[in-house]
Amino acid sequence: MPTPSRLQPNKRQLRPAATHPTTLLDEIMSLVSDDLSAINRHIENQIESDVPLIREIGRYIVDAGGKRLRPITLLLAARSLGYQGTAHIDLGAVIEFIHTATLLHDDVVDKSDLRRGRKTTNAVWGNPASVLVGDFLYSRAFEMMVAVDRMSVMRIMAATTNRISEGEVLQLLNANSPNVSEADYLETITRKTAKLFESAAQIGALLANAAPATESALAEFGLNIGISFQIIDDALDYRSETEDIGKNTGDDLADGKVTLPLIHALRVCTPSDNSIIQTAISTGDRSQFDTIVAIIESTDSLAYTSRIAGEYAAQAQQALELLPPSDYRNALSKLAEFSVSRTY
Structure with a gap:
């Protein structure tokens, strides 16, 4: 677990991205496109089961796609250090399986009905099936890790899932x-x-037999882009349209989730606005969503949120200085930019 000091952003700011987020991601993905295709094929193969419902839900999950940012992090980390083996394909799929399992469970807990622009698994098949297929993905991921036969990877991923x-x-x-x-x-x-971003980057370093300092630097990179990514993800709930982000805006408020835009707004808004936000959080009152968005905008809470995310992304880029110069290191730096500039 990171020490408290690692949870504090430094004051170095990420420069504004000069490239549109979609183009930025395309540039990153093009560098590892063959590896990503291999991971996607491996996911399709490993999601198979003799149980028809698992196959059906598995196909639905695969068809939903996703940005594959966590496997991309692993791929770029390994390639940036000259890795030439094949285990990165297996472990990239493992990382994505664990991520997908958490999403299936999250959607049940949050009672979500929309993700990636389509109905969630629990909305289609119900909560029990969604939870159990999530469990299947977790167990299949560990089965795949055993096949790779790297105890250091098992140790990292066991701690990560915990x-x-x-x-x-x-x-x-x-x-x-x-x-x-x-x-x-x-x-x-x-x-x-x-933590999952951190582990993805660290495993990439392990595969390349990196020196301890380099492994720590890549873990630091992953941790910080993961924090930046989630901060922006939470901000999007208050500044985007449903069709842009593929899920219902206002869901966080309805679930009573207190994220950084709300925390900052509560800190600086007027007493009357503070009361409105507190009541909405306590009751999960989505009907106040538009009012609260207006409060967030009037208090510059989204700008504050973006600034904090940018500080973590800048820390991530700083951690890359230990890596040898390469297109892969540049792509990792672009990934930090994407974590802040993305709109979806």
Whole structure:
């Protein structure tokens, strides 16, 4: 688990992205397109089961796609250090399986009905099937790790899945509580989201037999882009349209999730506006969403949120300085830019 000091952004700011986020991601993906295609094929093969419902839901999940940012992080980390083996394909699929399992479970807990622009698995097949297929993905991921036969990877991923679960429980405990602090929020997203990015980058370094300092630097990179990514993800709920982000805006408020835009707004808004936000958080009142968006905008809370995300992304880029110059290192730097500039 990161020490408290690693949860504090430095004041170095990421320069504004000169390239549109979609173009930026395309540039990153083009560098590892063959590896990504191999991972996608491996995912399709490994999601198969003798149980018809698992096959059906598995196909639905595969067809939904996704940005594959966590596997991309692993691929770029390994390639940036000259890795030439094949285990990165297996482990990229493992990372994506674990990520997808957490999404299936999240959607049940949050009662979500829309993700990536389509109905969630639980909305189509119900909560029990969604939870159980999530469990299948977790267990299949560990089965795949055993086949790779790297105890160091097993150790990292066992700790990672534990931390993710802790993050989900922390989020549940903090739900509908207007008293969540910025430190509480950062601790939750570090466990819930950033830990898997950290592990993806660290495993890439391990595969390349990197020196301990380089392995730590890549882990630091992954941790910080994971924090940046989640901060922006939470901001999008208050500044985007449903069709842009592929899920219902206002869901976080309805679920009583206290994210950074709300935390900042509560800190600086008028007493009357503070009361409106606190009541909406406590009751999960989505009907106040437009009013709260206006408060967030009037208090520059989205600008504050973007600035904090940018500081973490800048830390991520700084961690890359230990890596040898290469197109892959440049792509990792672009990934940090994308984590802040993305609109979906």
